[in-house]
Amino acid sequence: MRLLDGQVALVTGVGGGIGRGIALRFAEEGAAVALHCRTAAGAAREAAARIEGSGGRAVVLRGDLTDEDTCRRVVGEAAEWGGGLDALVNNAGVQPTRELPGMTADEWRAVVDTNLSSVFACTQAAAEVMRGRGGSVTHIASIEGSAPAPLHAHYSASKAAVVMHARAAALEYGPSGIRVNSVSPGLIGREGLEQAWPEGVRRWRAAAPLGRLGRPEDVGDACVFLASRLASWVTGHDLVVDGGVTARPPW
Template sequence: MSGQFAGKVAWVTGGSQGIGKGVVKMFAERGAAVVIGYSSNRDIAEDLARSIRDAGGKAVAAGGDIRNADVARTSVELALQEFGRLDILVTAAGVAGRQMLQDITEEDYRQTFDINVWGTIASIQAAAPHLTSPGGKIVTITSRMALNPFPGAALYAGAKNAVNAITESFARELGPRGITVNAVAPGLIKSERMAKAVETRGHETVAITPLARIGMPEDIAGVVAFLASDDSRWVTGRVIRADGGIV
């Protein structure tokens, strides 16, 4: 396939649903070969990969708990075996939750930080040695909640703040190799995982959003595509808010 990312190979963690799925579809439509990461639902990921191949693209699914560093390494190995290179990593795997102070458990803490933070680190750690240099691109998915958390979002906002910090740190570490590392911080996005949140606070969010609607996965995918393209070659270590303009 021809397009903006023709000849490029992208690995998208959490790529079978939500924002990750939107990113996978946009990369594939623009010519990239894609490794679709998923946690447990292999059928959804395989169906997405099959639909991309049926449309003339290149895609494979790579599954497993992203908290396991071996899963990250295996996914990178699959990209190299199937497509011969790795140019782009997007870390879209994550979990969100809402727990008030008195309800937070150690299990909540470990799941939130292990998946959102360690999963991001493990993915970057596995991919970095193999990314195109110069020219490799890493895009992490964080959240505007890290900047302005509401009650009950302490764990999630804390984890995403950590992702912001490691994004900036790894940008400095990998910059000498010509690899950029940036983050996208979405607001509320209409997706499978956020369906309940959209239902419960969607109207409130629309009311304070200048663009007056709920974000869609493709809205975030467009920002990711910019950060994964050569057009962003002078941007690194930055967190780009994509939330419809909420103050």
């Protein structure tokens, strides 16, 4: 028996590498997967076709998750398609860079609305569907939630809040059988990253005890664990997936 056989899962933001990696790992472990995207419908459809080509079940759902009603609609469509919802992975997010002195309130709000408020709204909608039969919610946070990077104050603050939302939600939804956790990845490799940021990638490799960048499936594996029966007594936890970078003393 695979780890997620019989589950219906919704993964948001599958147009990006990490969301795609999570969705594919969920399908490999037997989940029927609703793949959410906003603009990247081609990438989402390609991932869905790959799942179906391997004998799995997949559907593509679209919407801008900065809108609360859209969050409710997307969660509702996933549950209707799957005949219920067992797992939600809140992965969609933005990572713009901006220095604090010049940051506008709109720029701040755009990051908080996308990375944090969507997590609140999607989780609330999913919990309504899961109430009675239980389920799991996993937020994709970041190690920048505890170790901020320059030009990322809005991002780091939003990710710290996402971790705290998971802990608070674990308290309130636990009695309904709903577990809520977060995963905090370190730097995850993607096509072109090494060319675009050779110095950063070199520094990361040197700092990581495991000597490499993360892969989308590293994050996917952590999410599979948290959604599976292996984590049935795990809630309110932040699982750091960073090759050991944050284990290093800062001096």
